[in-house]
Amino acid sequence: MKFGTMLGDLTISLFSQPSTERYPFERSEAPERLRGMLIWHPEDCIGCGLCAKDCPAGALDVIVLDKESKKYQLRYYPDRCTFCAQCVYSCRQGCLEMSNEIWELAALDRSMFDIIFGDCLENG
């Protein structure tokens, strides 16, 4: 039986910096494997559509523009995405990756949640 078993912790904390991360003001680096926004590299895409088929949230659509010349677009809805990375795992060609830099995806404008990779207006 003791009283005030946490006195040591209190004294140490009182004279040290809070352990809270002051996020919007100070940003620590995101870990390398962080699953942020999906990025598509169209070079190797064969349009198999496995990513869209396996997506548990229905956040991906593969749009076939021209099968002959292997022109595809990937339609991505970040608001539906659950960031599970199954598409990255499913893609045999290694065309997909999840960014560890773009992860602050909140937006006021719904158009931010409907991204078409491979479109001429891509960087919208």
Place this chain on the structure above:
Amino acid sequence: MGSTTIKDVLLSLIALLIFPGGLFLLFVGLAYEWIDRKLLARMQNRVGPRWFQPLADTIKLLAKEEVVPDAVDASLFIGLPIVALAGVLTAAIYMPFPGLPPVGSFPGDLIVTVFLLSLVTICLGLAGANTLDRFSLVGATRALTQLFAYEAPFLLALLGPAFVAGSWEISEIIGYTDGRWLLITQPFGFIVAVIGLIGKLEIPPLDAPEAETEIVAGALTEYSGRGLALFRLGKGVALVLGLTLIAAFYLGGVATPLLFLAKTLVLLLVIVGIHALFTRLRIDQTVGLWWRYGTLLVLVQWLGIIIWQGVMI
């Protein structure tokens, strides 16, 4: 009727409404609430609120609509917070605050002050009992139960210094305690007084009446808007007054504003430490604590004082 009278009246009004009573006291209450929250946060390794947070809370609450629930006595519902705040502000008249002589005083004002401080709790209990909300009812029952438990030991603990000073008038007691650290001669009385203040303000670990995880906000569950703001302001002022009383009685007086600040803040640090260190007591444990240990301690203290006085004579 001369010009001096008008001047006196004006000065009294200023003393009551602006400084050192009234408005000034409200802001000091908010400041102390902030210090309380900030210290607790830092002890728990958190950042804590910014300095204007209590003020912002109060302004927000005052601006909000006050929802008066069905099946309550509306006048009582609205009136009780006002009475509570008025009570503590009245108590401030007899206080050496902040290090200045009291605005008014008369023999026996110590008793009046202690009971004006209790008015907050009584108002809280009534406010809870006024509504049909189950959490409020349980909270009100607990608040009043706790009041009956700590009130007698707390009063006895404050009467210790009064007894040795030979007066029940706060200004005279302070005159006696100035420079005399009664903490050394009456340690038990000091402990009981500090814990009594914690119970009075329902600060954890003695916060069973408003135990968040059991009964939401206790007696204040139905309060929103202005009523809640006034109760919170009242508690902030009561905190300052309680700290002042104990610092003045036990810690060698609060003769100057600087001494006042230093001593009340040290006391506040102790209270926050107790808040952070201990688990909430159940209401039966709280009552047991007071009647088993609190009362006993303060009686031992009184026995000591009486014997000492007898020896001196």
Place this chain on the structure above:
Amino acid sequence: MSEVGKRETFTIPIGPQHPALKEPEHFLISVDGEIVTDVVVRLGYAHRGIEKAVESRTWVQSLYMLERICGICSHIHAMAFCLGVEQLAGVEIPPRAQAIRVIVAEIERIHSHLLWLGVSAHEAGFDTLFMYSWRDREKIMDLLEGLSGNRVNYSVNVLGGVKYDIDGAQETAIREAISFLEERTRHYLEVVTKDALFLQRTRGIGVMTRSQAEVLGTVGPTARASNVYRDIRVEAPYAVYDKYPARIILDNRGDLEARFFVRITELFESYRLIMEILETLPDGDLSTRIPRRINAGETVSRVEAPRGELFYFIKSNGSDIPERIRARTPTICNMMSVVKLLVGHQLADVPMMLAGIDPCFSCNDRMVVLNRGRNKERLLTWEALRQYGIDYYKRRSA
């Protein structure tokens, strides 16, 4: 007192919205003064129909759906499902994948127990312990984020293996975090077993005897705190638990203090397991191919979640969509013990005793149909069911 001399009961509703419960569930507590005389529990506020939903998703998609049954023990749900499906498909997954699954499962157990420690301390009004245990839990969250890229639904599992490897940097990070946490855990064990005021709220409260624990069908740490020898990791070892046996922590007191003791001591056990597996982590692939259509058949998969036994029944009809999946989560097993034991305790003990079983209400809310005595089967079309619902509520409001 009413005329017939029967006392009117004063009831206090805890939930569905209440600060003590972070999830919606309803407990109607009758009290006499401060003493609880009766408890009525009503579950189902967070029923999400996940079991039904997976019947229209592919096996791969179902994995992520089931992972979201529980936020805290997401990995173990996915793991139970994967183990079952791999068994049905007759696929042997690489040993390295098995080991990584177990490492993550144990990290998750640490995360869950530390979270529980904080929540229970908060219910007792000991916010300092709450803040500190959650601060230290942050190390585990960072670890999981570094390992998998996500703090909560880590999605380490895929059908046929795992997605993420533990490389040198990860290993160092895990070792560092664990040596830090070991020291902290020792401190917390001292706090919950020595602190006089905290013991006032836990010692002798909510005592469940061994026979009660067995009759009420409790599982996991709740049962182990009542000296019931029950842990799936030991009784029916899965993944690599046969090579790295876990030790069962028991306590015969059965009160809240025992539950604190058991859970915190289990943390040391998890630390030891993780270290041992890391020492001898087998080399090899992370995953193996698994067919999209799973062989027809049914199987049962049992794993030890942080809260107790997690049970999966999986039935396949040979297509790429599950025929039926049934999950039984530990909270539903433990729930009745709370209802039973609360009677006679003080109102102030209610939140602590509820937290004592480490409840997860959204896991808990499953569809149960009692058709006893009616023996009437009906098949309803979607339209008819909708109409039935409308009529039902009309009747009720009338």
